[in-house]
Amino acid sequence: MINKVKEFREKFNLTQKELGEKIGVSRQAINAIETGKFDPSIWLAYDLAKYFGSNIEEIFDFERSARK
Numbered sequence: 001m002i003n004k005v006k007e008f009r010e011k012f013n014l015t016q017k018e019l020g021e022k023i024g025v026s027r028q029a030i031n032a033i034e035t036g037k038f039d040p041s042i043w044l045a046y047d048l049a050k051y052f053g054s055n056i057e058e059i060f061d062f063e064r065s066a067r068k
Helices: 005-011 016-023 027-035 042-052
Strands: none
Touching: 005 027, 005 042, 016 027, 016 042
16 A cells, blocks of 8 residues: 555654554564555554544555555
């Protein structure tokens, strides 16, 4: 899924490890989401959006992503 997790993470000056710790997942999970190897659950997407003070649609591009 196309997403802007890396863009938001960098805007907040966080490493992958730091972001993972803030939302309760591993650095590897954040890396997999950022590189499109893993699509997060709706709850994890919600947690990311909430942490960034955003909404899910701003971070995850459902319109341009291929449906799996």
